[in-house]
Amino acid sequence: MRIRFERSGGFANIPLRAQLDSAEMPTERAEKLKGLVETVRPFDQPAEAHGPVAMPDQFHYEVTIEDAAGKHSIRTSDDAASDDLKLLFDFLGAEAVRKLRNR
Amino acid sequence: MDGHGGLILDHTANSPGYLENKTMCNELSKLSRCYIIPPIILEHISQKGNDKQKAMAYEALNVSAQVRGQREVLTTFAALATTPTGTKRRTIYDAQHGLTLPGKLVRSEGSKKSKDIAINEAYDGSGKTYDFYLSQFQRNSIDDRGMRLDSTVHYRRNFNNAFWNGQQMVYGDGDGDIFEHFTKSLDVIGHELTHGVTQYEAGLVYQDQPGALNEHFSDVFGSLVKQYSRKQTAKQADWLIGEGLFTKDIQGIALRSMKAPGTAYNDPLIGKDPQPGHMKHYVKTTADNGGVHINSGIPNKAFYELAIAMGGNSWEKAGRIWYRTLCDKIQPLTKFAECAAMTFEVAGTLFGQGSTEQKAVRAAWTAVGVTFTATALAAGAGGR
Numbered sequence: 318m319r320i321r322f323e324r325s326g327g328f329a330n331i332p333l334r335a336q337l338d339s340a341e342m343p344t345e346r347a348e349k350l351k352g353l354v355e356t357v358r359p360f361d362q363p364a365e366a367h368g369p370v371a372m373p374d375q376f377h378y379e380v381t382i383e384d385a386a387g388k389h390s391i392r393t394s395d396d397a398a399s400d401d402l403k404l405l406f407d408f409l410g411a412e413a414v415r416k417l418r419n420r
Numbered sequence: 421m422d423g424h425g426g427l428i429l430d431h432t433a434n435s436p437g438y439l440e441n442k443t444m445c446n447e448l449s450k451l452s453r454c455y456i457i458p459p460i461i462l463e464h465i466s467q468k469g470n471d472k473q474k475a476m477a478y479e480a481l482n483v484s485a486q487v488r489g490q491r492e493v494l495t496t497f498a499a500l501a502t503t504p505t506g507t508k509r510r511t512i513y514d515a516q517h518g519l520t521l522p523g524k525l526v527r528s529e530g531s532k533k534s535k536d537i538a539i540n541e542a543y544d545g546s547g548k549t550y551d552f553y554l555s556q557f558q559r560n561s562i563d564d565r566g567m568r569l570d571s572t573v574h575y576r577r578n579f580n581n582a583f584w585n586g587q588q589m590v591y592g593d594g595d596g597d598i599f600e601h602f603t604k605s606l607d608v609i610g611h612e613l614t615h616g617v618t619q620y621e622a623g624l625v626y627q628d629q630p631g632a633l634n635e636h637f638s639d640v641f642g643s644l645v646k647q648y649s650r651k652q653t654a655k656q657a658d659w660l661i662g663e664g665l666f667t668k669d670i671q672g673i674a675l676r677s678m679k680a681p682g683t684a685y686n687d688p689l690i691g692k693d694p695q696p697g698h699m700k701h702y703v704k705t706t707a708d709n710g711g712v713h714i715n716s717g718i719p720n721k722a723f724y725e726l727a728i729a730m731g732g733n734s735w736e737k738a739g740r741i742w743y744r745t746l747c748d749k750i751q752p753l754t755k756f757a758e759c760a761a762m763t764f765e766v767a768g769t770l771f772g773q774g775s776t777e778q779k780a781v782r783a784a785w786t787a788v789g790v791t792f793t794a795t796a797l798a799a800g801a802g803g804r
Binding site: 370410 | 519576577578579580581582583584585586595597598599602608611612615625626627631634635638662665675689690691694707708709713714
């Protein structure tokens with residue numbers, strides 16, 4: 318599974334971008350990612366989800382997930398995303414920092 | 421219509437507002453009281469929202485709390501309880517790294533110190549912010565009606581953020597790689613609490629220039645809370661936002677510098693501070709709600725220039741002008757030039773037309789490339 322993760326905004330507004338691939342992750346983290354994605358069912362998520370009014374200092378996300386089933390992008394923010402999506406984003410954010418550190 | 425141009429919705433009364441917004445009122449029929457919603461939001465919801473989104477709008481806006489912030493209709497709600505001025509009520513919650521807000525109650529007003537540093541920082545920081553607003557501007561909490569100050573710490577895991585969600589302050593612990601925990605810096609707490617003040621007083625829309633002004637007022641009063649707490653003059657102050665939040669692995673002193681926008685950090689992992697300090701470098705972008713955390717550098721620099729020109733404590737003159745402008749003048753869609761004209765007008769009211777202070781306000785905005793005439797003010801007042 319390949320994932321393009323992009324996070325922007327927030328109090329700090331330091332953009333975070335990374336291309337992730339579960340095949341490059343150690344088994345334990347790849348399994349964790351698989352579990353999070355199965356819970357979220359990203360292919361059933363709307364491509365765009367935003368709150369009715371923009372709230373201050375929220376993280377914004379743009380995530381594209383690609384696997385054997387196809388490819389799907391989600392654009393949303395912390396004031397609109399479900400808890401399951403937030404858990405996935407937090408995992409991907411940590412993976413993105415890890416990848417950028419080790420490049 | 422109220423003083424902010426908001427519409428009073430009352431589905432029980434036969435007011436003009438009711439007739440104009442009958443559809444909205446029907447949507448709101450489960451609500452039994454009058455509510456005030458800024459027209460921009462009304463418009464947005466009525467045009468784009470489905471029933472669920474409309475319900476969410478009310479949730480997100482904490483409408484009943486907004487009503488309390490609208491001085492124009494307070495007489496209508498004389499029965500509403502108000503905490504007497506000077507009564508500080510702080511409540512700290514622990515999300516225990518989960519997503520549920522507010523989380524577990526861990527410290528309330530007057531209770532003893534916790535062993536947890538983030539809990540104590542949130543408690544002390546919100547107290548210092550409350551004390552600053554009360555002593556300098558006679559403001560009784562976020563809504564000026566004694567609202568309880570709720571904060572949640574330990575929100576999510578590795579969460580590199582802090583925010584005001586319309587009702588309370590929320591702080592992450594940072595990932596320990598780029599960021600330390602977010603209560604570490606007093607100006608962050610002042611910044612987040614000020615988003616609440618702005619919500620009640622001005623309702624600045626969080627997009628483009630109005631959004632950058634929303635960020636700007638939070639940085640200004642966040643910094644002033646810190647300066648007041650440290651008893652520093654404008655010259656002594658560091659004018660940094662989020663100093664100490666970066667781990668030692670990051671090459672940066674803070675997240676933003678009001679004194680020198682664009683110089684706070686420059687690091688191989690996270691890049692360079694993107695803030696401009698002059699209109700000629702204004703950043704046009706769709707990211708970050710149209711660069712609200714980027715272009716705020718321009719008014720931030722103007723405020724710094726003004727505080728330095730006036731000398732002494734920044735909160736006494738420059739801070740007073742900005743506070744009165746936020747409370748009395750700023751509208752949801754105010755832009756930089758209009759805001760500048762408003763501060764000029766307020767300086768004239770507070771210190772006299774043609775006073776040294778008023779001239780200093782114009783000079784400070786001019787220094788960052790924001791120019792204005794009297795017509796800018798008229799346009800700003802009527803242009804919504």
